[in-house]
Amino acid sequence: MRPVTARAPIARTRPGSYAVTAEFYDILQAAEDERLVRDLYGREVAKARLGVLDIGAGTGRVTLMSLAESRVGVHAVEPARAMRTSLMTRLASLPARERERVTVHPHTLDEAALRAVADVAVCHNAVACLPPAARRALWPAIGAALVPGGSLFLQLPPARLPARSVERVLPEQRVGEHTYGGHMVMSAAGDRIRTRVDYWVRGAEGLLREHTETFWMWPASRSRMIDDLALDGFVPSPGHDDPGFLAVTLRSPW
Structure with missing residues (x-):
């Protein structure tokens, strides 16, 4: 996760996690994340002619945007059960014709073995929470799932460790008689970034519940990401200059 801004993601981590975050993720970040996803990827997804691959689909922001912006099939890869449950609930509310265009893969991308x-x-909102070895292992799996000439668009991890602890308060949201909120603190811990997220629910009588979940992220510079992707046949795509976003194209083998 790069320094906290309006685009700072809540950390994503191992498939068994999100037991706490899944309850709060959409209510606290949905509107912001939906706008960001549409702005970053909407025009590119609309150009898809074969299919869209959503890697680390979470609760489905990219998946639903892809259904709205394209007319092709969507492959949503989400190994975390807690987040996948929210995704499936969201897909269940869609018309059958829309649902038929989505395949949900409950595995990591290499385990899904898409070709x-x-x-x-x-x-x-996924690459930052992969250790370097796992991150490098992701690129050939994406290369296999794409056709030559296909494009990959990804949100970059933070370029470096934070020099000091950084805090962010997630805007509170009202649901009936209860108010939901969250507070995030990021700090350097060795070669990783430790992110602790505290969530709470308040009612008229005061605090009702508190929960905490901790995630880890690994920084990597833009140039390091480009170099690593190049080893698996990806080259930078022209015309994309957002500092937190990288677009690459899979070279043809001939």
């Missing part, structure tokens, strides 16, 4: 299913791939 040439998409010409556009999106990896939003």
Whole structure:
């Protein structure tokens, strides 16, 4: 996660986690994340002619945007049960014709073993929480899932460790008689970034519940990401200069 801004993601981590975060993720971040996803990837997803691959689909912001902006099939890869449950609930509310365009893969991308299913791939709010070895292992799996000439669009991890602890208060949201809120603190811990997120629910009588979840992230510079992706046949795509966003194209093998 790069220094906290309006685009700072809540950390994503191992498939068994999110037991706490899944309850709060959408209510505290949905509107902001929906706008960001549409702005970063909407026009690119609309160009898909074969399929869209959503890597680390979470609760489904990219998946639903892809259904709205394209007419192709969507492969949503989400190994975390807690987040996938929210995704499936959201898909269940769609018309049957829309649901038929989405395949949900309850595995990591390498375990899903997808082959040439998409010409556009999106990896939003996910790469930062992969250790370097796991991050490098992701690129060939994406290359296999894309057709030659396909495009990958990803939200970059933070470029460096934070020099000091950084805090962010998530705007409170009202649900009936209860108010939901959250507070995030990021700090350096060795070669990683430790992110602790505290959530709470308040009612008229005061605090009702408190929960905490801690995540880890690994920084990597933009140039390091480009170099690593190049080893698996990806080259930077022209015309994309957002500092927190990287667009690359899979070279043809001939």
